[in-house]
Amino acid sequence: MTRTEELIALEASLGAHNYQPLDVALVRGEGVFVYDVEGKRYLDCLSAYSAVNQGHCHPRILAAMVEQAGKLTLTSRAFRNDQLGLFYREIAELTGSHKVLPMNTGAEAVESAIKAVRKWGYEVKGVEKDKAEIIVCANNFHGRTIGIVGFSTDPDARGGFGPFAPGFKVVPFGDAEAFERAITGNTVAFLVEPIQGEAGVIIPPEGYFKRVRELCTQHNVMLILDEIQTGLGRTGKLLAEQHEGIEADVTLLGKALSGGFYPVSAVLSNSEVLGVLKPGQHGSTFGGNPLACAVARMAMKVLIEEGMIENAAQLGPYFLEGLAGIRSNHVKAVRGRGLMLAVDLHPEAGGARPFCYKLRDKGILAKDTHTDTIRIAPPLIITKDQIDDALAVFDTVLGI
Structure with a gap:
């Protein structure tokens, strides 16, 4: 039995079976590459669902983490620390936000935003108590908490977890008329992804x-x-909202906010929305801790200073064009924005997962989603030569 097989067997015997990962056991990462326990190198074309936009183990973020870990890691919000205010200032300046609520995971940020806008609806908009409605989109993915899966349309996400909290309406994604019809006097918010990632880069x-x-x-x-x-450079802009020149009232960031080193998320808004939260009404032991803040500050800094957003804007269309140029009877469509890409396969191709294993065998890690779609999202530091190498592999695996 190989070391990989031993680790897979150990996971299978002791872990809850709520994931179905590709059978590769990774031990090290550097830049755009990861290495398995047998020493094989792979180009990472998932980036931990865009959490490692800055590349694996970015040396500047690592140094910031090590330095802060040697000084102070956690105080809870019972006390102040010397990193939180600096984090507030830098993320506000970067994104044009006026108020910041720090949390840990993306799902926590979503839940926090739901709480805040409901409270805003009652205290500012004047919605009758317990009547607030939030509109969401079909095929959304906002996390895995009980509150969030209650408004999911994915049977696997919802099945067996009810009863669910009321107060949500579902409309088709991309249909502004359906959204308009769903609005009532009780509507306090519209929660939506700029691009639906888990649904297949829609x-x-x-x-x-x-x-x-x-x-x-x-x-x-x-x-x-x-x-x-979609945020922090993935689509070739700092925020995906910039592609249409709009500004959200509330923006949720996570994943790449720490460059993959540590769970860090943030709710970005204004005093009108976040100002409704008073002491004792919301919080987090780890949210805004000094280690998280130091890591996030450097993760944002390298994203900007090292031109990663511009790289995504330049090389994303190049990667997409290369994928579109593959002659294949399997490929139905390709699409993407920046370095957030997807390849749809015809149903008769037999599903995306077998192709992901073929890619793995040739040194590329990508992920199947919704049966027939391959998601592709490499770190934003990828080079043109590395994309050319990847396209040669995709051509071999998908081409006919």
Whole structure:
């Protein structure tokens, strides 16, 4: 039995079976590459669902983490620390936000935003107690908590976990007219991903978010953009909202906010929304801790100073064009924005997972989603030569 097989067997015997990972056991990462326990190198084309936009083990983020870990890691929010205010200032300046609520995971950021906009609805908008409604989109993915899966349309995410909290309406993604019809006097927010990542990198029609922004302003509805996957450079802009020149009322960041070193998330908004939260009404033991803040500060700094967003903007279309140029009877469509890409396969191809294993065998790690789609999202530091190498492998695996 190989070392990989031993580790897979150990996971299978002791772990809950709530994941079905590709059978590779990774031991080390550097830049765009990861290495398994047998020493084989792979190009990472998933980036931990965009958590490692800056590349694996970025040396500057690592140094910031080690330095802070040797000084102070956690105080809880019972006391102040010397990193939180600096984190607030730097993320606010970067994103144009006015108020920041630090949390740990993306799902926590989503839950925090839901709480805040509901409270805003009652105290500011004047919605009747316990009548607040939040509109969401079909095929959304915002996390795995009981509150979030209650408004998922994925049977696997919902099945067997009810009863669920009321107060959510589901509309089709990309349909501004359906969104408008769903708005009532009790609507406090629209929670939506700029691009639906887990659903298979689904990009809405051009102009959709401009119209959504107009409707939210018209009806005094808070627009919450979940940029946990799309934010921080993944689409070739700092935030995906910038592709349509709009601004959300509430922006959710996570994943790449720490460069993959540590769970860090943030709710970004204004005093009107976040100002409704008073002491004792919301919190987190680890949220805003000094280690998290120091890591996030450096993760943002390298993203900007090392031109990673510009690299995604330049090389994303190149990668997409290369994928589109593959002659294949298996490929139905390719799409993407920046370095957030997807390849749809025809149903008769037999599913995306076997192709992901073929890619793995040739040194590329990508992930199947929704049966027939391969998601591709390499670190934003990838080079043109590395993309060329990857395209040669994709051509071998997918081409006919």
